[in-house]
Amino acid sequence: xxxNKRFIRLSAGIVALVFILGLTLHAARETQTLKGASQMFDxxxxxxxxxxxxxxxxxxxxxxxxxKQALTxxxxxxxxxxxxxxxxxxxxxxxxxxxxxxxxxxxxxKLVHKQDGDTNYELANATLLSLVRNSELDGxxxxxxxxxxxxxxxxxxxxxxxxxxxFTPEFKKxxxxxxxxxxxxxxxxxxxxxxxxxxxxxxxxxGIAKLTENxxxxxSLESYHNMCRFNSGWFxxxxxxxxxxxYWRVEPNVDFFCKVDYDVFKFMRDNELTYGFxxxxxxxxxxxxxxxxxTVDFCLAHPEYVHPNGAFKWLTENQQNPQNTNGAGxxxxxxxxxxxxxxxxxxxxxxxxxxxxxxxxxAGGFYYERWGDAPVHSVGVGLFEDKSKVWWFxxxxxxxxxxxxxxxxxKCSTDHEPGYFxxxxxxxxxxxxxxxxxxxxxxxxxxY
Numbered sequence: 012x013x014x015n016k017r018f019i020r021l022s023a024g025i026v027a028l029v030f031i032l033g034l035t036l037h038a039a040r041e042t043q044t045l046k047g048a049s050q051m052f053d054x055x056x057x058x059x060x061x062x063x064x065x066x067x068x069x070x071x072x073x074x075x076x077x078x079k080q081a082l083t084x085x086x087x088x089x090x091x092x093x094x095x096x097x098x099x100x101x102x103x104x105x106x107x108x109x110x111x112x113x114x115x116x117x118x119x120x121k122l123v124h125k126q127d128g129d130t131n132y133e134l135a136n137a138t139l140l141s142l143v144r145n146s147e148l149d150g151x152x153x154x155x156x157x158x159x160x161x162x163x164x165x166x167x168x169x170x171x172x173x174x175x176x177x178f179t180p181e182f183k184k185x186x187x188x189x190x191x192x193x194x195x196x197x198x199x200x201x202x203x204x205x206x207x208x209x210x211x212x213x214x215x216x217x218g219i220a221k222l223t224e225n226x227x228x229x230x231s232l233e234s235y236h237n238m239c240r241f242n243s244g245w246f247x248x249x250x251x252x253x254x255x256x257x258y259w260r261v262e263p264n265v266d267f268f269c270k271v272d273y274d275v276f277k278f279m280r281d282n283e284l285t286y287g288f289x290x291x292x293x294x295x296x297x298x299x300x301x302x303x304x305x306t307v308d309f310c311l312a313h314p315e316y317v318h319p320n321g322a323f324k325w326l327t328e329n330q331q332n333p334q335n336t337n338g339a340g341x342x343x344x345x346x347x348x349x350x351x352x353x354x355x356x357x358x359x360x361x362x363x364x365x366x367x368x369x370x371x372x373x374a375g376g377f378y379y380e381r382w383g384d385a386p387v388h389s390v391g392v393g394l395f396e397d398k399s400k401v402w403w404f405x406x407x408x409x410x411x412x413x414x415x416x417x418x419x420x421x422k423c424s425t426d427h428e429p430g431y432f433x434x435x436x437x438x439x440x441x442x443x444x445x446x447x448x449x450x451x452x453x454x455x456x457x458x459y
Contacts (some may be wrong), residue, residue, distance in 0.1 A: 015054045021109055033394070034172045038409055042182070047406075050340070071319075072315040073315070074314055075311045075314045077314065078317050080312075081319075081339070082323055082326070084324060084328060086324075086334075086404075088448050088449075093330070095331065095333075099331065101133070102438075102445075103441065103444075105444045105448075106340075107430035109308075109444075110417060110430035111419055112459070114419060114459040115420060115422070116458055117404070117406070117458050120278065121278070121281040122274075123273060123274045123278070125274060135164065135257060135277045135280050136255055137257035137258065137276035138255045138258055139158070139171070140170075140246075140260050141170070141172055141173065142242065142246065143263060145174070145179045145182050147263040149263075150263025151186065151261070151263040153263070153264060154261050154265045157267040157268070159189060159191055160267075161268070161269060162270070162271045162275065165272070167191040167192040168192050169192040169193040170193075171194075171196075171198045171258075172347040173198075173246065174358055175198070175201075175204045175237075176198070183196070185334060185420075196251075197251040197252065204237055206237065206378060209373070209375065210379075211224030214375065214379050215378045215379060218378065218379040218380055221297075222380070222381060230381060236377055238384075239381065239382060239387075242349070242384035242388070243369040243377070243382070243383075243384040243387040243388065244371070247356040248360075251336060255272065256357055257280065257354065259352075260350065261413065262350040264448050265350065265409065265411045266409070266410040266411075267407070269406060269407055269408030269418060270422040271406065271422070275353060275404075276353075279353060279355065280350045283400065285353065285355045285358050285400040286347070286400070286402050287353035287402040288352055288353075288402075289443070290411075290414050291346065291347055291348065291445070291446050292348050293344070293346075293439075294339075294344040296335045298381040299344065299380060299382055299386050300338065300380055301379075301380065302342065302376055303342035304341075305392055306370075307341070308344075310423065311413065316363035317395065318368065318394065318396055318397050318398075321397075322392075322446075325446055326345065327392060328445050329343065332439060333381065342386075343445070345445060346371050346383075346385045346388075346389035346390075346442070347385065347392075348411070348414065351411070362407070363395040367391060371387065383393075398450045401450070403447075405418055405459050406420060408420075408425060413433045413434055414437075415433065417429055417431040
């Protein structure tokens with residue numbers, strides 16, 4: 012009997028050791044860049060399984076060769092030649108499995124809750140934010156009501172509304188009736204909203220014609236191009252936003268259907284997070300044909316800006332929608348759906364993002380193509396920030412037709428099953444499984 016117990020303990024120890032070694036090797040393989048990755052950081056901290064739990068704030072700069080290697084996709088989740096239908100089916104199965112897990116609040120993270128009756132609660136330096144037109148009043152009021160009911164009624168964070176035209180008295184009256192915090196209005200100067208002078212009218216006209224011929228939405232709307240450019244690199248420079256560090260973007264006609272009790276902005280601040288999202292999708296490659304080439308050229312010229320723990324595999328994956336990766340010159344087109352985003356504006360204000368955005372401006376792709384703020388934010392965060400500072404808000408139920416983040420939580424109220432994403436005809440547009448597989452560690456996945 013004693014020998015049997017010793018044998019069992021010995022066997023369990025061997026199995027545990029093999030498991031830990033396996034995870035350690037997996038973590039080493041997943042840490043980009045692959046060659047010389049251990050030289051990228053000044054220091055690591057790892058958990059017992061060998062996963063990085065904290066990266067140094069200062070890291071050794073990458074070389075152009077290392078950047079080029081990092082931006083070459085390797086070690087896909089599926090064997091080469093796997094049919095797209097099989098990949099999509101397996102990805103959606105994985106998506107549902109992850110979201111079927113019963114969750115509440117994040118675990119092992121710093122959380123702050125405002126107590127009932129606390130009149131001295133100090134807010135984080137943050138604002139709710141919406142770029143919205145007067146004609147979208149009903150839609151934004153609906154979104155605000157739901158966000159107030161599920162979260163902000165407790166915290167009363169301010170709301171900043173942005174427009175390129177003056178807001179009407181009716182707009183101001185109705186939004187102030189539903190916002191629990193202070194309300195600010197910001198008018199975008201024409202100098203940063205309108206098409207810049209460096210845009211070649213012939214190239215712009217030809218680009219619009221190509222997109223229109225291929226039935227790309229909003230191709231001929233100059234205001235849409237203006238909006239994409241503004242949201243990509245200008246909104247955080249507005250005078251009224253300079254006083255804020257964090258923002259939560261809110262769009263008209265979206266749904267929030269899960270109660271959140273903790274202070275989301277302090278969650279970002281206290282856990283040193285840079286960017287938060289709920290949905291990740293693929294983009295239309297025709298709209299961003301040269302975004303990746305422009306970006307890679309910039310990164311090879313300035314490799315010191317690229318973070319060695321960037322989301323390289325997520326950005327370069329080529330298995331689920333290889334036509335996208337080919338059409339976008341090596342970029343998977345995976346992005347965070349930016350109609351919901353909670354982020355630190357100081358990241359955008361930093362040197363790496365600012366210099367890169369200058370290069371994007373010079374290239375003119377916001378007008379010659381239709382570069383969107385979602386891929387621009389996503390590529391910027393994915394390359395110039397540590398991917399461990401990007402947070403999937405799994406507990407925030409969110410719907411923007413036709414896509415959804417649907418948690419399994421007692422705090423949610425929705426007609427959809429946990430793990431619902433969208434109608435079946437757009438299953439192939441779901442890039443969240445890739446983010447989980449390529450950019451999250453098991454520890455991060457288990458933080459709910």
